[in-house]
Amino acid sequence: MPSFDIVSKVDLQEVDNAVNQAIKEVSQRYDFKGTTNEITLGKDTLDILAADDYKLQAIKDILIAKLVRRNVSPKCFNYGKEETASAGAVRVSATMVQGISKEKGKEIVKLIKGTKLKVQAQIMDDQVRVTGKKLDDLQAVMQMLKGEDLEVELQFENMRS
Secondary structure, X not given: OOEEEEEOOXXXXXXXXXXXXXXXXXXHOHHHOOOOOXXXXXXXXEEEEEOOHXXXXXXXXXXXXXXXXXXXXHHHEEEOOOEEOHHHOEEEEEEEOOOOOHHHHHHHHHHHHOOOOOEEEEEEOOEEEEEEOOHHHHHHHHHHHHHOOOOOOOEEEEEEO
């Protein structure tokens, strides 16, 4: 029976490269000279420290542009609440989203069942497997999911016929 898997993976090397490019651009920009601005990438976290709200938003925009240029979705980071740091600086932490959570998996399965196509969807750990008798039905599910605005970036892999 034809099937495919819906996953949400992030290429960590590309994220590291994008963060390094963003750090380099921030260090070279004139409007950031003489202020404290840092981007720190941890294992599954990203910390941004900026001198004020304007600079924080500018750093986020730079980082998003670098991620998009490297074909990494900006949806891979969930930004937390902005906090004030010492000397009027602003800090924000973001967690990297890897895999599909149970809640998102249930939402995806509900969307697939709402199409009334003859396919079955089941949640397997951090991915969703879709099976059906016709390849056209599976491709219709892919197109429908690409059109939906989910908070996670989806990839389709292991297409078997």
